[in-house]
Amino acid sequence: MFGLSDLEVIEMLLVATIGIILSIIPYVTEKSIIFGVRAPAEFRSTAPVRKAQKTYLIAVLLITALSEVLIFTIIYRYYLLLAVYPLFIVLVAFFAYLPEHYAIAKRKRDERWVERASQTVTAQFVTAETAQFPWVYAVPGLLVLIALFVIGILYYPSIPSTFPTHFGSNGVPNQYSAKSIGSVFLVGFISIATTALMLIIAYxxxxxxxxxxxSSRQSMERGEIFRYRMTAMLLIIPVFINTTLLLSSLQIWGVFKLGNYLLPLVLAPVFAMLVLIVVVTYLTGQLGSNIRKPGHHAASDDTAGMKQESMKDxxxxxxxxxxxxxxxxxxxxVPKRFGMGYTLNFGHPGTIALIILPFMIIMVAIFIH
Amino acid sequence: MLTITVDHNSKEPPYKQIYDQIVSQISAGILVMDDVLPPSRTLAGVLDVNFHTVNRSYQMLRDNGVISLTRNRKYVVTAGRHDERSVNEFFSREQDLISDALARGFGEDEIIDIIKKILTTRSKNKRGDC
Structure with a gap:
């Protein structure tokens, strides 16, 4: 494609996707959150906020455009840079966010918004009886996972005793492994692990x-739809990841030879997934703030929590x-403040363990090896 | 779905607000018998109130026989299951209220009207929630 390698095309697409996700964040947060600061909802539509949002949007789009040029001209030569670049752009965008965040936080202090705001907190509590778990969304992903193992078991006898396990960007194998259940199904086991992780998070x-x-009307309905869509989205995500892993397994086992089309074909499902995530989160918004018609019965503002008022700081x-x-x-x-979906509570002892655990596993693996 | 709003500026203390809203959601049929309430720590954490505040509401609900604590430390809605003891308890509470109203000079018909009014608003709310 235009003389670019597959890897470059993928990197450029990935950076563009990340750039789009980062740039739309101010438009998907709760109506009372402005650059990570709790503010009266009416403040959102004032000129300074619009200006700040515009500045952030332009900054992120510029960073993304510059990144594309950098990848095209220099970075593609260094694999390590390609690997860390998507993380790097997130970090750079964060520095476009921080000044806006501190400017609004300062205004909040100077103008004493907290004293004027109401001190109300409305929450929705899920009880075991009311929890909605639309498990049907997980079925496609599980079917692909089963297909991977069924094909693998049927094809196992015809896999040679040493087979290619890694391919260059041109589709030519550059690494081989001895045949064993572990090496043949390594990708399959990764597939099981990611599926399990997604199902656990969805639950x-x-x-x-x-x-x-x-600050949003019909906030209860919005909250319920948000939770449902986030759960359903996490349940459907394994189908994309597992399809990618199935295709790469088929290539490794030699079921078919994709040659030059290997990388684009294998990564297409992952990009489809990213598009789905962007579309769903944009149309939903944090806590359902972007949903156009949250309720079947329009504008019945008498139920608790539907009144528009600001929240306790x-x-x-x-x-x-x-x-x-x-x-x-x-x-x-907890639902993220500046971003989409959920984030971890870093005050929770389990979260600290969750972050340390992978390092522990890697350390143990290194010592045993 | 249990919904609770706590207004920290209200004259009503938070424990009373939580208590009232749980009771009203049980009476409206949003929470039904055997439903498990969230742990008091979750309620406190999400609503940004003290853990002891929620415990106080839960204790009041237990004392009034609305919820009970099971062996595996879960709060379960028990309202609706009325035994002889709860009937007697309700009877004596009503007796106090009615004698109080009579002493203030309310007539019998007035008292009955008020009770009917309370019951009809409740059933209206119940329909609205479905």
């Missing part, structure tokens, strides 16, 4: 209680407006 989300956005639990640290909160997952 946790379906049961996570949260505060609704009081909770900025002290959000470091830099993005990292949630609250020791008194027993939840380990």
């Amino acid at each position: 946790a989300i379906s049961r996570t209680s949260f505060r609704v956005d009081n 909770d900025d002290l639990y959000w470091r830099g407006g993005v990292v949630y640290v609250n020791r008194k909160d027993p939840r380990w997952l």
Whole structure:
């Protein structure tokens, strides 16, 4: 494609996707969150906020465009840079966010918004009886996973005693392994692990209680739809990842030879997944703030939590407006403030363990090896 | 789905607000018998109130026989299951209220009207929630 290698095309697409995700964040947060600061909802539509949002949007788009040029001209020569670049762009975008965050936080202090705001907290609590877990969404992903193992078991006798396990970007094998159940099904085991992880997170989300956005009308309905869509999305995600892993397994086993089309074909499902995530999160918004018609019965504002009012200030639990640290909160997952979906509660002892655990496993693996 | 709003500026203390809303959601049929309430720590963490505040509401609900603590430390809705003891308890509470109203000079018909009014608003709310 235009004389570019597959790897370059993938990197450029990936960076573009990340750039789009980062640039739309201000438009998907709760209506009372402005650059990670809890603010009265009416403040959102004022000129300074619009200007800040515009500045952030332009900054992120510029960073993304510059990154594309860098990848095209220099970075493609260094594999390590290609690997870390997507993380790097997130970090750079964070520095476009921080000044806006601190500017709004300062205005909040100077103009004493907290004193004027109401001190109301409305929350939705999921009980075992009311938890919705739409497990049917997990079926496609599980079917692909089963297909991988069925094909693998049927094809096992015809796999040669040494077979290629790694391919260059041109589709030519550059690494071989001895045949064993472990080496043949390594990708399959990764598939099991990612599927299990997604199902566990989906289950946790379906049961996570949260505060609704009081500044949106019909906030209760919005909250419920948000939780349902996030759960369903996490349940459907394995189908994309597993399809990618199935295709790469088929290539490794020699079921078919894809040659030059290997990388684009294998990664197409992952890009489809990213597009789905962007579309769903944009149309839903954090806590359902972007949903157009949240209820079947329109505008019945008499139920609790539907009144539009600001929420009790909770900025002290959000470091830099993005990292949630609250020791008194027993939840380990909470809806993000500046971003889409959920984030971890870093005040929860389990979260610390969750972060340290992978390092421990890697360390143990290194020592045993 | 249990919904609770706590207004920290209200004259009503948070424990009373939580208590009232749980009771009203049980009476409206949003929470039914054998439903498990969230742990008090979750309620406290999400609503940004003290853990002891929620415990106080839960204790009040237990004392009034609305919920009970099971062996595996879960709070379960028990309202609706009324035995002789709860009937007697309700009777004596009503007796106090009615004697109080009579002493203030309310007539019998007035008292009955008020009770009917309370019951009809409740059933109206119940329909609205479905």
